[in-house]
Amino acid sequence: MTTPIPPARRPAWFIAGTDTGVGKTFVTCALLHALRQRGLRAVGMKPVASGTDVAGDNEDVSALADASNVDAPRALRNPYCFRAAIAPHIAAADEGVSVELPRIVDAFGELRALADATLVEGVGGFLVPLGDEIDAAQLAVALDLPVILVVGMRLGCINHALLSYEAITGRGLPVVGWVANRIDPDMPRVEENLATLARLLPAPLLGVVEHGVTPACAGAGLRLPD
Numbered sequence: 001m002t003t004p005i006p007p008a009r010r011p012a013w014f015i016a017g018t019d020t021g022v023g024k025t026f027v028t029c030a031l032l033h034a035l036r037q038r039g040l041r042a043v044g045m046k047p048v049a050s051g052t053d054v055a056g057d058n059e060d061v062s063a064l065a066d067a068s069n070v071d072a073p074r075a076l077r078n079p080y081c082f083r084a085a086i087a088p089h090i091a092a093a094d095e096g097v098s099v100e101l102p103r104i105v106d107a108f109g110e111l112r113a114l115a116d117a118t119l120v121e122g123v124g125g126f127l128v129p130l131g132d133e134i135d136a137a138q139l140a141v142a143l144d145l146p147v148i149l150v151v152g153m154r155l156g157c158i159n160h161a162l163l164s165y166e167a168i169t170g171r172g173l174p175v176v177g178w179v180a181n182r183i184d185p186d187m188p189r190v191e192e193n194l195a196t197l198a199r200l201l202p203a204p205l206l207g208v209v210e211h212g213v214t215p216a217c218a219g220a221g222l223r224l225p226d
């Protein structure tokens, strides 16, 4: 009979991206499958989401739920969800809602206790505002998680990756790995761009997610941080 790992010591990572639309959700789903393929109960969390359909569903939240093998209440998986698919601090103000970090931290603590591993997807890029006084970086710091950086492989990604790395480590959080996500299958000289990122980013490359693969297939090709 193995002794269960206390929730506070179960693996959990914050998934940051070089921008909005670079594949944080796509890669988080792949990483969830990678965890599941190792026999773990894995759950994804989207603390703050913006953009819902007529049923009130958000595509990121739904995708993370589909890739998870842990049932958990939406309130824990997605504490804040705003209707307009715009910058979340603007969407929150439109709805008269103030994003409170303690509410997210509490939800994360309860969610973490339901799984062996938890992945928390940020919103947009690392410094996206969540209100007048808070941003996604402060959320990552409040959760105090190691960070996996998703680099959307398209022209301009080198600068965005290095800026994101500086922003993340500048808040005292480690970047424990990065994933190259082929959002632009036609990116010219992609191999040289990957080599440049591998040389300049002081973090291990966890893998390259090709364009159009399924999350399960992508997960099979990803390392997990040590």
Ligand SMILES: Nc1ncnc2c1ncn2[C@@H]1O[C@H](COP(=O)(O)OP(=O)(O)OP(=O)(O)O)[C@@H](O)[C@H]1O
Pocket: 017, 019, 020, 021, 022, 023, 024, 025, 026, 027, 060, 122, 123, 124, 125, 181, 182, 183, 209, 210, 211, 212, 213
């Ligand atoms: N490797 C890939 N192959 C094919 N499509 C991809 C890949 N990565 C991302 N996409 C698609 O690109 C779009 C943006 O990806 P995704 O939603 O994961 O980005 P994101 O960084 O999570 O965005 P947001 O900031 O809105 O959360 C989605 O339609 C997604 O399905």
Ligand SMILES: C[C@H](N)[C@H](N)CCCCCC(=O)O
Pocket: 020, 049, 050, 051, 084, 085, 086, 087, 088, 123, 124, 125, 128
């Ligand atoms: C709506 C979109 N899918 C994201 N969830 C929100 C992206 C916010 C980007 C804010 C900014 O950096 O300008």
Ligand SMILES: [Mg+2]
Pocket: 024, 025, 026, 060, 121
């Ligand atoms: Mg997303």
